[in-house]
Amino acid sequence: MSMADPARFDARAAWAALSSDGQRRIGELALVISLAADAQELGDELSETAAQRWQHAADEAWMRLGAGTPEAVDYPAGPDLAVLGIRACRLCGCTETSACVEGCQWIAADLCSSCREMPDGVGNA
Ligand SMILES: [Zn+2]
């Protein structure tokens, strides 16, 4: 476990810094977005009207979700999934379920085979 890098986004710390109203708002919108994505898979099991409701709800939730939340521009090093207990490559950020495009495997607890050949220092910023 390395020291927290302030240039990397720590979702756990950002969540803890939100008010309970802010947490509720984001949680509700995230649920709408998650279920709307599920609903897209249902196809003919949904009426046309219900499908429209999910689509409009997802559009609205995406537009509202970013209000009052941290900005990506403040985290030039990208997110840090390790703080959420998700195993991720310390350089490229790939995970068990989101592997590198060319395919990769773990060569250390927090390093994937795609990043083995990177020159020293790359990605350590
Ligand atoms: Zn990697």
Ligand SMILES: [Zn+2]
């Ligand atoms: Zn990888």
